[in-house]
Amino acid sequence: MALLEKFRQLAEAHEALVRTSTDPFRVTIERILSPTEAIVNGKQMILAGTNNYLGLTFDPECLDAAAKAVYEQGTGTTGSRMANGSFNGHAALERELADFYGRRWCVVFSTGYLANLGVISALTGQEDVILIDADCHASIYDGCRMSGAEVIRFHHNDPGDLHKLLRRLGERCTNTLIIVEGIYSMLGDQAPLSEFVALKKEYGAYLLLDEAHSLGVLGEQGRGLSEAAHVESGIDFIVGTFSKSLGATGGFCVSDHDEMELTRYVSRPYIFTASLCPSVIASTRAALRIIQTRPELRTRLWNNARRLYDRLKELGFKLGPTLSPIVAALFDRREEAITFWNGLLEQGVYVNMILPPAAPEGGSLLRCSVSAAHTEEQIDRICQAFESLRVS
Numbered sequence: 287m288a289l290l291e292k293f294r295q296l297a298e299a300h301e302a303l304v305r306t307s308t309d310p311f312r313v314t315i316e317r318i319l320s321p322t323e324a325i326v327n328g329k330q331m332i333l334a335g336t337n338n339y340l341g342l343t344f345d346p347e348c349l350d351a352a353a354k355a356v357y358e359q360g361t362g363t364t365g366s367r368m369a370n371g372s373f374n375g376h377a378a379l380e381r382e383l384a385d386f387y388g389r390r391w392c393v394v395f396s397t398g399y400l401a402n403l404g405v406i407s408a409l410t411g412q413e414d415v416i417l418i419d420a421d422c423h424a425s426i427y428d429g430c431r432m433s434g435a436e437v438i439r440f441h442h443n444d445p446g447d448l449h450k451l452l453r454r455l456g457e458r459c460t461n462t463l464i465i466v467e468g469i470y471s472m473l474g475d476q477a478p479l480s481e482f483v484a485l486k487k488e489y490g491a492y493l494l495l496d497e498a499h500s501l502g503v504l505g506e507q508g509r510g511l512s513e514a515a516h517v518e519s520g521i522d523f524i525v526g527t528f529s530k531s532l533g534a535t536g537g538f539c540v541s542d543h544d545e546m547e548l549t550r551y552v553s554r555p556y557i558f559t560a561s562l563c564p565s566v567i568a569s570t571r572a573a574l575r576i577i578q579t580r581p582e583l584r585t586r587l588w589n590n591a592r593r594l595y596d597r598l599k600e601l602g603f604k605l606g607p608t609l610s611p612i613v614a615a616l617f618d619r620r621e622e623a624i625t626f627w628n629g630l631l632e633q634g635v636y637v638n639m640i641l642p643p644a645a646p647e648g649g650s651l652l653r654c655s656v657s658a659a660h661t662e663e664q665i666d667r668i669c670q671a672f673e674s675l676r677v678s
């Protein structure tokens with residue numbers, strides 16, 4: 287097959303999709319109005335799929351911090367931290383994140399995607415084994431590939447399956463990194479973390495937890511599932527992102543292992559990319575303070591999540607297994623999901639459409655993510671839109 291030939295099939299599939307649907311991959315936010323509203327395709331929409339869990343993208347403290355930083359320090363760092371040096375803000379944010387988690391070390395990366403690539407590829411190599419939950423995010427899979435380690439998947443959220451693999455690995459367990467997530471991004475379900483921690487301790491393996499969707503969302507202080515499940519000391523590495531509850535972009539890893547600090551010297555995704563710009567660092571630091579000082583945002587988020595989840599369930603939609611700020615409606619047929627998604631757009635509600643093969647078990651889903659910034663009225667309007675399109 288000639289080099290570019292493989293795109294033909296892709297182009298045909300795309301053309302077939304946009305014959306009957308608004309192009310889901312080219313939705314343009316023409317004007318953002320608030321964390322929960324925007325003009326899309328000339329129409330005012332409720333944004334119901336943003337990952338903006340605490341609604342901090344327009345928080346005055348975050349805006350002020352970002353604006354001050356951009357005027358004082360410029361628009362970008364124009365280089366990597368290894369070659370060009372760190373700005374004070376990078377080191378301060380790392381210290382603040384380490385303190386927030388009560389850990390000795392923190393390394394900040396330029397995105398959450400790069401954090402997974404950078405940490406996994408630095409920690410593991412050809413001699414090592416990675417045991418990965420089958421439903422882990424693409425960035426985790428890509429990090430595994432980059433590491434060159436032997437990668438074995440275990441059934442999603444199945445400690446029994448993980449146990450079987452660890453038993454089989456025997457002495458190699460001390461060279462093994464287990465990777466799971468706090469809240470899973472597709473269905474909003476949570477890892478049975480205490481059981482995973484017990485297994486990693488029993489077999490002397492290491493455990494990495496991606497709290498991308500649980501930071502600021504779970505735990506009394508917002509430290510995620512490890513806090514909520516009371517197993518923080520059992521997690522070796524916590525990875526997270528600034529692009530969801532913290533309302534910016536960037537990623538990080540915290541750990542008590544001294545080797546974490548040394549990963550900076552070998553982690554290519556840390557070394558060979560430009561560091562985060564000062565305004566992003568500044569707004570993220572402000573958002574991290576807010577996570578700790580305004581727990582009422584978490585209360586509001588969960589109240590909104592409950593309102594949406596319970597109502598959609600009542601209406602007969604097939605949802606993820608547990609209440610979560612990620613509320614995913616599952617559809618058996620791809621075409622049904624596409625029609626429904628277009629119907630929601632017409633009614634002024636924008637959600638994420640996930641089509642095969644991206645969704646678990648080959649299904650299609652429309653994923654809402656709730657924000658503390660949604661009003662009850664907005665949640666009710668989302669529910670009404672779902673109700674009006676329901677095939678009864």
Ligand code: PMP
Pocket residue numbers: 397398399400402423425467471496498499527528529535536537
């Ligand atoms: N990990 C998980 C579990 C995610 O869902 C995502 C993003 N959806 C990432 C990592 C990557 O984060 P970012 O978008 O900040 O690069």
